[in-house]
Amino acid sequence: MQIDPNHLIILAAVVDEGGLTQGAAALGKSQPSLSRSLSALEARLGLPLFEKGRRPLIATELGAALAAQGRLIRAAAAEASVQTGLYAGGKTGAVRVAGTPVFMDAVIASMIAGFQQANPNVRIDQSYGYADTLIRDVQSGTLDMALCPLPPDAVPEGLTFDEILQGRNVIACRIGHPLARKKTLRLSDIAPYPWIAPPTASPLYQDLKAILAEIEVDDFRVSFSGGSISAVRTVLEGSDSLTILPYSVLFMMRHHKSLTALDIRIRHAPRHLGILSAQASSDRPVVRRFQRHLAHEFKSLARTITHQQQASVWGV
Amino acid sequence: MQIDPNHLIILAAVVDEGGLTQGAAALGKSQPSLSRSLSALEARLGLPLFEKGRRPLIATELGAALAAQGRLIRAAAAEASVQTGLYAGGKTGAVRVAGTPVFMDAVIASMIAGFQQANPNVRIDQSYGYADTLIRDVQSGTLDMALCPLPPDAVPEGLTFDEILQGRNVIACRIGHPLARKKTLRLSDIAPYPWIAPPTASPLYQDLKAILAEIEVDDFRVSFSGGSISAVRTVLEGSDSLTILPYSVLFMMRHHKSLTALDIRIRHAPRHLGILSAQASSDRPVVRRFQRHLAHEFKSLARTITHQQQASVWGV
């Protein structure tokens, strides 16, 4: 016996509202429409849904039972509408985002926290990676967006790269480091100190090699490698090691007052931190929404950085 | 956003079956039909339900979310069909039945038990009453059926009375009763013994009065009154009291071997035990089914009674 869900919805409305007229009003239809629909349903079932010859139109046992199912259907349809609304508004769904480890942990994580506070039904699937794999995954659709530094001319075809910060790296050390006090620094001054090495695949590693080549040190001493930003920070704080970090990462840790940057400008190819995404990815409301959130957060971060630099309170 | 439940059902089928073609087969429709329905839904929502340009037709997050609702709707519609089937087959619903107390307890209760064993989803709402109130309640639709003795000419207009047993009453006593041994009994023999009186409203009470009038006893001694069949039986078993009971009630208690009937024929107006029901009540499948069950049970009960009487194993 095939039953049209719409008929069950109508039945539920009529039973719940207590009459054809009220039910019609509740559903935004006309009374004769409901009358006919229910008659059709009764005819199809071959069984009465309402007691006959009763004016307040009282449901039979069967009518009541089917009305219960109609209520479920109505609720499901309403829930579907709600889900659609949330989805369209970017309030639900999943975002797959990746980026360079240090940057994700030190900068993006807190932005994700803020987003999730406002959007508890959005799931963020985060992972780590470097430029080449990130590009590949964004292109293949495995990732919705990636956060990484990229040279301006290295943006692959078909991808969008929204710049969010200058990709400047600095040499970081603990605040009490011998070099931190010196006003004028030469590259050769840093030669004696051991290094915390970034992962080989990281662009930071290239920058580190460039620095050391500049001061003509071939076999630099690596005291620690392979750790996340948390481990790096701990080691940095407890030793005279140096490392190379994105300026923004160091900036985000300013409140701990434990690390600082040496006053040495590192030369490297010009690049920006940015959000890499497929051009067609904007059809996912959540993704767009999260991307806007990040862009907004970075804009205010950039403002804060500029302000701080002008105030010279926390100094590079 | 108004969403057609049928579209959600289609969506669920396509997602679950893994394609338009399979989904169409599952729903018994054609593939183009589903294609168009889903296109219409996407257009209405303004959001894609499936990843575009994908051959195995994979659902988007929204598509999956709405498919879940579609599954609920499909389940509810299926449940409605099941309910309808059960209802039409008389396997579910409620039956409101009433009858004279002694008869309901001693005879009908075990028949109800058998019915419920086979039809656990049918609810039996039983109550007690005598002819006049039973007739009124059946006529008003408060009762679906009533079981009581009725003279053939007393069947009210608009009601059906299906006879199921002869309405013969007998004088009952314990097996060890002094009168039970006597082969030939006269009405005057019973005069000395105290009576257990049926409720005044009961037809049994009239019969009792008739008997006593026949033996010209005006003020008979009532030792007990107002009890249910259970209480009456207990008192009867433990004393030399007499009472008047429908023969069928006594018959149902034959296995206890504690009560018997005196060999005296009570004269009363001819009447039958029967099922009283409104003529229009047959539109309730459960009622019809239960009524058939009772009729069947009584037919076999009548056979058993006849058989027993011929065998003279248990005497009247």
Next chain:
DNA sequence: CCTCAATATACCTTAACGTTATGCAGATTG
């Protein structure tokens, strides 16, 4: 008995559904 309110019916219009035939594109295989 009469009136009122609520439901059923009549009739019409329109939109949605279903089917067949066919075009098109992603996948697969050699």
Next chain:
DNA sequence: CAATCTGCATAACGTTAAGGTATATTGAGG
């Protein structure tokens, strides 16, 4: 890499069913 195959989308057309307005009908209550 090309050819083919499978599966989805589109078109055209007929049918069904839903919705609306106007109106008849029928219980319920005074």
